[in-house]
Amino acid sequence: MNADPLELQKFSELAHHWWDPTSEFKPLHEINPLRLEWINARAPLAGKNVIDIGCGGGILSESMARKGAKVTGIDLSEKALKVADLHSLESGVPVRYKLIAAEEMAAAEAGQFDVVTCMEMLEHVPDPGAIVRAAATLVKPGGHVFFSTLNRNAKAYLFAVIGAEYLLRMLPKGTHDYEKFITPAELSQYARTAGLQVDALKGMGYNPLTKVYSLNNDTSVNYLVACTRPE
Template sequence: MQALQSTVDAGEIAKFEAMAAEWWDENGKFKPLHMLNPCRLDYITQQIAGEFDRDLKAAKPFSGLRILDIGCGGGLLAEPMARLGADVVGADAAGRNIPVAQIHAEQSGLEIDYRHTTAEAMAEAGEEFDVVLNMEVVEHVASPIDYLTACRQLLKPGGLHICSTLNRNAKSYVMAIIGAEHVMRWLPKGTHEWSKFITPDELYALMRDAGLEPVDRKGFVFNPVSWSWKLSDRDLSVNYVTASLKPA
């Protein structure tokens, strides 16, 4: 098997290294993710439960499932997956995120395997998972197709890949760049590069080229009146999420 090239973008990693200590501050630089997290979790848990025939009302519905949260940051998704009973690995190329995540997990009484590593390195090592969570990462890597190929290699046959990112259009520029970074100041200026945003059709094509089978996509829509996010079957104009499978 040909060795995988790293898709880590050093400039992108540096941005998140600088913000590492603020991961669990709900009013800090990661406020947008804290606001979005309930909506993300709703989609993720429903997709996993549906694919692996799990009852979300059970005490530990994801028991027996091995889940990778790639680009785990401070653990905003890894911790809920662990509470649901999954065997969780959280991986991040930004090394300063890992001790933040480890300390918070220990304080929360959770056992999570956090690692300073990359998708490519884990794929090279032969790691396999039932589920790969790839949330808000693909727009930050140097080569999306190589990165998604590594994600596919990390899945067991029939495994589930959940990937969210930002659409590329005029509305996403206004909302995600001007609105979130310049007006609301939810994120430091320069956190995102609009040119790296990926349209839903482009992402579907990339996933197919990487050997994944897309099965679902929905939008994350922000309501400024209720100050909350919801899932949408139709509106994928800014933030959106996809589900795909590795053929069995």
């Protein structure tokens, strides 16, 4: 199974905090509108069949469903999916959640999705290339695939690990394993090897003074990648 049991346990233990915007997941709540609008601008979500790989508690999944997409969220944390399901019932925003690996889902529903998203997940799995291949298999020809992850360099270590986890305490200690961070060149290579075309890279920055996140062209720490599967 392409999952790290310790990573699953870590996110499962925090599952009940997913929808608390003041909790450990505060950064996810704050970056979600930026990610959502970037995705929607490149692949308008209304009426689209969308799958969110590594959906966790469903923050992005549910926001895409609010845009009019038919959304499936998949994850391997049973607790996070229960939280996601419960929130979907409470909010009245329908999302189909499944406890299934991306690779299994790709075998079951190949080429069924207009849009595939995989956010903040690749840096938590043993074989990120296999997840990228699964995403490429799930998307229809002409469809869009979006990833976001963390770059691997001294600045990313300083900002994402030392800064976010230890100094600013924005994230629980041990959230990230620097060794698993992925450079844009590596992620682009995974995508091309999987038959995807890389269309755009975007950086995401955080200003600790204003406490505001923004999209920019600096991919040195957090970054997003937009791909398409050629027709």
